[in-house]
Amino acid sequence: MREGNPPETDPPVRKGAPRWIAGVDIGGTNLRAGMVPYGGGEPAAVVSAPTRAGEGAEEVVARVVEMIRASMEAVGAEGGGVAGVGIGAPGPLDRERGIVTETPNLGWREVPLRDMVAERIALAVATENDANCAAYGEWWLGAGRGAERLVGLTLGTGIGGGIVLGGEIYHGASGAAGEAGHMSVHFAGRRCACGSNGCVEAYASGPAIAARAVEGLGTAGDTSLATLVSEDPALVTAEAVCEAATAGDGYARGVLEETARILAVAVANLIHLFNPDVIVIGGGVAAAGDLLFRPLRAEVSRRAFRSAAGACRIVPAELPETAGMIGAAAVLKRMLHGSL
Amino acid sequence: MREGNPPETDPPVRKGAPRWIAGVDIGGTNLRAGMVPYGGGEPAAVVSAPTRAGEGAEEVVARVVEMIRASMEAVGAEGGGVAGVGIGAPGPLDRERGIVTETPNLGWREVPLRDMVAERIALAVATENDANCAAYGEWWLGAGRGAERLVGLTLGTGIGGGIVLGGEIYHGASGAAGEAGHMSVHFAGRRCACGSNGCVEAYASGPAIAARAVEGLGTAGDTSLATLVSEDPALVTAEAVCEAATAGDGYARGVLEETARILAVAVANLIHLFNPDVIVIGGGVAAAGDLLFRPLRAEVSRRAFRSAAGACRIVPAELPETAGMIGAAAVLKRMLHGSL
Numbered sequence: 165m166r167e168g169n170p171p172e173t174d175p176p177v178r179k180g181a182p183r184w185i186a187g188v189d190i191g192g193t194n195l196r197a198g199m200v201p202y203g204g205g206e207p208a209a210v211v212s213a214p215t216r217a218g219e220g221a222e223e224v225v226a227r228v229v230e231m232i233r234a235s236m237e238a239v240g241a242e243g244g245g246v247a248g249v250g251i252g253a254p255g256p257l258d259r260e261r262g263i264v265t266e267t268p269n270l271g272w273r274e275v276p277l278r279d280m281v282a283e284r285i286a287l288a289v290a291t292e293n294d295a296n297c298a299a300y301g302e303w304w305l306g307a308g309r310g311a312e313r314l315v316g317l318t319l320g321t322g323i324g325g326g327i328v329l330g331g332e333i334y335h336g337a338s339g340a341a342g343e344a345g346h347m348s349v350h351f352a353g354r355r356c357a358c359g360s361n362g363c364v365e366a367y368a369s370g371p372a373i374a375a376r377a378v379e380g381l382g383t384a385g386d387t388s389l390a391t392l393v394s395e396d397p398a399l400v401t402a403e404a405v406c407e408a409a410t411a412g413d414g415y416a417r418g419v420l421e422e423t424a425r426i427l428a429v430a431v432a433n434l435i436h437l438f439n440p441d442v443i444v445i446g447g448g449v450a451a452a453g454d455l456l457f458r459p460l461r462a463e464v465s466r467r468a469f470r471s472a473a474g475a476c477r478i479v480p481a482e483l484p485e486t487a488g489m490i491g492a493a494a495v496l497k498r499m500l501h502g503s504l
Numbered sequence: 505m506r507e508g509n510p511p512e513t514d515p516p517v518r519k520g521a522p523r524w525i526a527g528v529d530i531g532g533t534n535l536r537a538g539m540v541p542y543g544g545g546e547p548a549a550v551v552s553a554p555t556r557a558g559e560g561a562e563e564v565v566a567r568v569v570e571m572i573r574a575s576m577e578a579v580g581a582e583g584g585g586v587a588g589v590g591i592g593a594p595g596p597l598d599r600e601r602g603i604v605t606e607t608p609n610l611g612w613r614e615v616p617l618r619d620m621v622a623e624r625i626a627l628a629v630a631t632e633n634d635a636n637c638a639a640y641g642e643w644w645l646g647a648g649r650g651a652e653r654l655v656g657l658t659l660g661t662g663i664g665g666g667i668v669l670g671g672e673i674y675h676g677a678s679g680a681a682g683e684a685g686h687m688s689v690h691f692a693g694r695r696c697a698c699g700s701n702g703c704v705e706a707y708a709s710g711p712a713i714a715a716r717a718v719e720g721l722g723t724a725g726d727t728s729l730a731t732l733v734s735e736d737p738a739l740v741t742a743e744a745v746c747e748a749a750t751a752g753d754g755y756a757r758g759v760l761e762e763t764a765r766i767l768a769v770a771v772a773n774l775i776h777l778f779n780p781d782v783i784v785i786g787g788g789v790a791a792a793g794d795l796l797f798r799p800l801r802a803e804v805s806r807r808a809f810r811s812a813a814g815a816c817r818i819v820p821a822e823l824p825e826t827a828g829m830i831g832a833a834a835v836l837k838r839m840l841h842g843s844l
Binding site for chain 2: 256265312313325327329334335336337338339340341342343344346347348349350351352353358359360361362425426429432433434436437438439440441466467469471472474475476
């Protein structure tokens with residue numbers, strides 16, 4: 165809280181009580197930081213910057229700390245009132261030691277992210293996998309608020325997964341649980357970057373959707389994507405497929421429907437195993453809305469058991485832009501406070 | 505304990521302290537009941553009888569109660585010392601009300617199993633899904649003793665699954681969690697009885713292994729299974745495939761290896777999602793031992809992430825015959841006692 169000059173609209177606050185948590189989302193392309201209200205809410209004073217991971221962890225951490233400071237200043241919290249910093253980062257983390265063990269997206273190995281940030285900012289710092297943060301953010305304040313059992317999927321460059329059981333992120337034996345994107349839905353299927361075959365990520369991530377769209381053009385009829393690919397194949401992105409589908413392009417709709425049906429196999433598998441109350445689907449492709457969710461839900465109904473499917477809402481994320489920051493802040497709050 | 509005439513080898517027991525739990529395993533083919541020591545151990549005085557589910561639930565329950573009484577008598581506990589009855593039954597159960605909602609294997613619907621047994625025997629009764637019981641038995645006293653996160657698979661007429669997290673069976677939102685047999689590992693694969701495609705059960709259950717073995721005979725070279733099928737196709741069972749493989753039959757070994765590789769896809773998926781400490785595999789086919797487990801583990805290594813695969817033992821069940829009774833008894837004990 166701004167010392168000496170509280171805005172008149174502020175509720176009365178016990179001196180020194182934390183008002184904010186800094187939430188940070190380290191993505192392969194962009195960094196984002198914002199001030200998440202301690203009691204929960206959309207982050208204020210969000211700042212973002214390109215990640216430029218190639219410059220190395222030291223540079224990126226310095227930039228993250230600058231961003232946190234700028235965000236704190238923007239809400240008038242540079243003098244106090246910030247409980248700490250929650251950071252979501254891609255790839256597996258050693259949570260005990262706050263170390264990013266391996267991040268293909270960033271090219272980092274064994275980076276002691278937590279301590280590097282804490283040394284520069286003198287606040288408590290918690291680190292967590294980014295897909296877990298997104299799921300936890302949706303659990304705390306989004307589409308799966310308070311659900312006893314939630315599975316989150318984020319469709320992006322890859323497919324991230326996060327599992328929340330009884331209000332806690334489920335980490336598994338080595339902190340690697342919830343890797344739903346690498347669930348194989350076709351044992352002899354498309355090769356995945358991870359070395360396995362048929363991972364749902366190899367069909368339904370952004371780049372995989374684009375690749376499948378281009379591959380199918382040879383036998384496609386009239387489609388705007390054919391024009392696009394003749395200009396520059398790189399223009400056929402998942403976003404372009406979604407846009408064409410929304411504009412009524414039949415071929416693009418077919419690609420999205422096939423994507424939905426394959427994604428539904430993974431979703432039905434998750435229902436068979438976790439019997440969750442809610443599955444929250446976020447990320448760029450989820451923005452296709454009903455063009456994705458309608459065929460997805462239909463195929464899930466065909467595959468999952470009635471009682472389990474009936475118990476599970478399958479919904480788009482409510483915080484697609486901010487769930488990562490909010491979830492990272494929630495991880496910090498739980499660490500310090502024991503509850504949310 | 506036998507009143508008035510305790511065997512000299514008995515430890516001193518506080519008067520009225522329970523010594524036994526009746527564990528019951530209701531299978532599609534056979535019923536089994538035995539007296540599980542209250543502190544844990546192999547069931548004593550196991551009795552079994554054909555299920556004959558077609559005679560109806562009343563008849564079967566009457567037979568189960570007779571079997572429990574016979575088993576109690578055999579250990580001298582007819583006068584007391586039995587804490588209650590734990591029953592494992594196939595299919596989804598309404599655990600709150602102790603009702604078997606639907607069992608394709610038994611042909612029952614909405615049978616109030618718990619109360620039907622309790623009315624006839626005047627003991628506390630707990631009911632639980634049979635695959636959950638098998639997993640819980642292996643967690644309490646078997647191959648996954650005390651593991652923080654355990655997944656159990658039972659390869660039989662179908663493939664059952666059970667998940668134990670933090671010492672408790674994970675039930676999910678509607679009691680239908682852990683249905684690992686219906687995880688699809690090929691979205692356009694073999695049709696499953698459940699209506700979906702590519703369920704691992706459609707490849708690696710006993711009948712599915714037998715069917716795949718027969719289907720492949722057309723292009724197979726010299727194999728003892730060809731002789732068997734010419735006598736009577738029904739002789740080609742999963743057991744016959746395992747026996748032929750053990751005897752060195754190359755074709756039968758190939759069928760088992762393919763089974764192992766497909767099963768490995770499901771196991772790797774479970775590792776990606778649950779990151780468990782142990783996966784326990786039981787049931788008839790697991791008796792093939794290294795012929796199954798060696799190719800299974802190799803394929804899991806290829807597909808799962810190193811840290812998660814390294815954290816997970818993949819082991820055969822230690823209590824293949826009795827885990828169901830032991831796990832059912834454990835469910836009863838937890839219900840009454842709060843812990844094991």
